[in-house]
Amino acid sequence: MASIQDIQQDIIDEFDMFEEWMEKYEHIIDLGKSLPLIEEQFKTDDNLIKGCQSRVWLHAQHKDGKVIYTADSDAIMTKGIIALLVRAFSEQKAQDIVEADTDFINQIGLKEQLSPTRANGLVSMVKQMKLYALAFQSQN
């Protein structure tokens, strides 16, 4: 498994290929469509992330020393953004997730396109993922 840093770099390279915002958005929409859906049983209020304009469910489990995230949202753009986060952080070690830099969001030119309310939602998602990782880390 590639490191979080490597995956982030891949994502940055991937977005660098697009010149137009529309292409970037279309890519995010495609990613949203391909996101593995969270199991229905985990789409509970407990798993809802607060601070998002759209609804976002995030589930995490610890398996063989790795954290596995699944997620969903009712908005496709949001789903695409979570898909990027899941790609970067899922199946990584808890400690690596806790310590990971998340600047790739800035670098793919996404954050600047998000209004503060939307960016807050993004921050909430990253924060929640890190919190899960921290919880798993402290269990060991």
Next chain:
Amino acid sequence: MDVNDIRHQFPTLHQEVNGHPLVYLDNGATTHKPQVVIDAISYYYEKLNSNIHRGVHFLSQQATDAYEASRETIRQHFNAQHLHEIIFTKGNTEAINLVANGFRQILQEGDEVLVSAMEHHSNIVPWQMACESSSATLKVIPMDEKGVLDMDSYKNLLSKQTKVVAVNHISNALGTINPVKQMIQWAHEVGAAVLIDGAQAGPHCSIDVQDLDADFYCISGHKVYGPTGIGALYGKEEWLKRLPPYQGGGEMIATVSFDKTTYADLPHKFEAGTPNIAGGIALKTAIDWINQIGLDNIVSYEKELVDYATEELSKIKGIRFIGQAQEKAGVISFLVGDIHPYDMGMILDKLGIAVRTGHHCAQPVMDQFCIPGTVRASFAVYNTKEDVNRLVEGVKKAQTMLS
């Protein structure tokens, strides 16, 4: 009425957003300001800047006169009987809180407060708080699937226990114009007081509180081409005398000693502290500006725009309109297929089109329709058919991208 001439007076409208000329269709949230209003704010800080009602010096007198002239303009705008029935507030929300807070001391266990199913949070939460602290009960006037209040249910809900009815004149989420005159009449038959939330009505219809026989009526300055942080509450003299002061402080007192404080007469009893003087003065300019164009002209022009927009949007496959009342103003709320309003809003934003997405601070409305929110285009007198065309193109483009 020349819309190009009107547009010309709004500096914020003439800018590019994301590389496109701005199309601003979020007027339900706030309207842009004509140059005269911006100038009025600057004039106060450049030439007057003094506290009001206190100083004997020249500038203080000038500022006081300008501020009180605004109160008179608002009185005329509402057609209120007395000048002291006009209270300056921070805005619509503060006006409702002022009234609801006063009713905490009047409401008793067993009393009932009615709000409608289409209220925004500002006209729900203050009443919930008042009911909680007085053990009164909050009841809800239901609406149908078109977004029209059920008048039979309303009549049935009214009883001797009803002490307050709080309802909006025009719904921010649906655009429905409520039959408030009839509602007030029925409420008065059981002895209830009625507060009309005029946040959305302010820019879209003429208001005559005497004809309506409203007990309370409130508007926000920033939704009628005026500044933010200023609004007005009309209250019938008898009610304003009966309600306790909302906040304590300077200006609202007659005499203060450590034993006992007596309160100032109306309207100052409800105007503690230094107000938003610049905002108050500029609100007059905004109302004068509206009157200069003529509210009737604005209403008929906006109707033409909303009708045109409804017609053009109707051609989009899979669109559905949320709120289809016969009597509607200013607002078109819609969804396209199963596209989330947030996704639609993000694409429209990239095309330079500002609409509102989400629940519009009216979550119970969205719950009733079982939707996460809507895309809302809300109109002002400076919008054009070209704006509508851009919106329709934008929605189509978003639909292609998102489907």
